[in-house]
Amino acid sequence: MGRSPCCDKVGLKKGPWTPEEDQKLLAYIEEHGHGSWRALPTKAGLQRCGKSCRLRWTNYLRPDIKRGKFSLQEEQTIIQLHALLGNRWSAIATHLPKRTDNEIKNYWNTHLKKRLAKMGIDPVTHKPKNDALLPSADGHSKNVSNLSHMAQWESARLEAEARLVRESKLRSHSSSLLHQLTTTNPNTYVLVNSSSSGSTSAQLQIKWPSSNPSNNNIDLESSTSTLNYNSDQTNVNNASSSAVGSAIMKPAMIEFVGCSGSSETKEECGDKEDWKSHLSFTSLGLVHDHQTITMSMDAGSAWPTAIDHQVGYVAADMAAADQEGFTNLLLNNSDEVQSLSDGDHGGDSDNGGGSGSGSGSDYYEDNKHYWNSILNLVNSSPSESPLF
DNA sequence: AAAAGCCACAACCGCCTAGCC
DNA sequence: CGGCTAGGCGGTTGTGGCTTT
Numbered sequence: 001m002g003r004s005p006c007c008d009k010v011g012l013k014k015g016p017w018t019p020e021e022d023q024k025l026l027a028y029i030e031e032h033g034h035g036s037w038r039a040l041p042t043k044a045g046l047q048r049c050g051k052s053c054r055l056r057w058t059n060y061l062r063p064d065i066k067r068g069k070f071s072l073q074e075e076q077t078i079i080q081l082h083a084l085l086g087n088r089w090s091a092i093a094t095h096l097p098k099r100t101d102n103e104i105k106n107y108w109n110t111h112l113k114k115r116l117a118k119m120g121i122d123p124v125t126h127k128p129k130n131d132a133l134l135p136s137a138d139g140h141s142k143n144v145s146n147l148s149h150m151a152q153w154e155s156a157r158l159e160a161e162a163r164l165v166r167e168s169k170l171r172s173h174s175s176s177l178l179h180q181l182t183t184t185n186p187n188t189y190v191l192v193n194s195s196s197s198g199s200t201s202a203q204l205q206i207k208w209p210s211s212n213p214s215n216n217n218i219d220l221e222s223s224t225s226t227l228n229y230n231s232d233q234t235n236v237n238n239a240s241s242s243a244v245g246s247a248i249m250k251p252a253m254i255e256f257v258g259c260s261g262s263s264e265t266k267e268e269c270g271d272k273e274d275w276k277s278h279l280s281f282t283s284l285g286l287v288h289d290h291q292t293i294t295m296s297m298d299a300g301s302a303w304p305t306a307i308d309h310q311v312g313y314v315a316a317d318m319a320a321a322d323q324e325g326f327t328n329l330l331l332n333n334s335d336e337v338q339s340l341s342d343g344d345h346g347g348d349s350d351n352g353g354g355s356g357s358g359s360g361s362d363y364y365e366d367n368k369h370y371w372n373s374i375l376n377l378v379n380s381s382p383s384e385s386p387l388f
Numbered sequence: 389a390a391a392a393g394c395c396a397c398a399a400c401c402g403c404c405t406a407g408c409c
Numbered sequence: 410c411g412g413c414t415a416g417g418c419g420g421t422t423g424t425g426g427c428t429t430t
Contacts, residue, residue, distance in 0.1 A: 107397090
């Protein structure tokens, strides 16, 4: 693909913009709109390339840009979305009105990344750097690993969703059918999160409408309600019924989109890596609330064929109500986080993990709330978002 | 007071993709 | 179908201001 000649042209100015140049650009765009950026500099009397003009406009001159210090809420949003999306600044920026991707990127690189690193949190994985020191014999480390992998899976899910948006334009019939299904049938549930790669387990999340009043506070990520797949549990029915206990059971419709058909098997979608990325989901905007259902699935197990054919039993995970979990620790109380990393978990109840359990449990609870808050953030994201 | 180091942010660079011809 | 361009995006750099020595 050809690359823009852009500012390589002789005679074009580079470097910081002067107030006069800003004024010319502003005046021109206010009067004519930007139109073709390539043609704009000449018309506006600027010795700049179109790309430079576009960047100056989008990152600085645009009237709907909010400048100045980031609020605590904005910081929290950035951290949560970065945990989920990585360095996809434009996607993050869609959730921060009036902030540009460039501004967010700079703020991350100069403030937030360093702050997390200073606290012993890996700014890439959003995990405490000394994870390996945490207890493993009780299985908590495995759960923590699962949770952290959710970010990778969520990323894959988002890519799949973006693909779905494109595909949906070509598949208006099926999309409208699904829309009708999810907006008219309160017992229809939509798969929203897929499972992890390269790990010993994986998680599936399913959303359902909030109209069921009896679903509150059921935590399927707890040790008693996590839904596990293994070679003995090859379908959703078996997995859920063996694990849910007192959780309320509801029939669910799960649709896989993205392999060429909804009933394809794992093999038809390729290997594990492939089928992970091929999982695609209905728009979150169709779901009435951000209640989630979580199941975990052993990545080494047989493909859960029952999922392909939609009906299984699932249960709700409503545990993410506490929005002031791990992230707020990161934002507000570095001492507590340091204590957490050191294995000294004497933080107060505000961290969402103040159940009085042991240190490993506290850590697990904090981490779980951290990721839950991220997922809730995503689930509550505007449906018009290009990603969600 | 001056030099060195650090920090924050604007701007640029280079790659990618969609769309047009 | 392939070439070309515009626009978008993320990574990186340049520079001015501030702080420290």
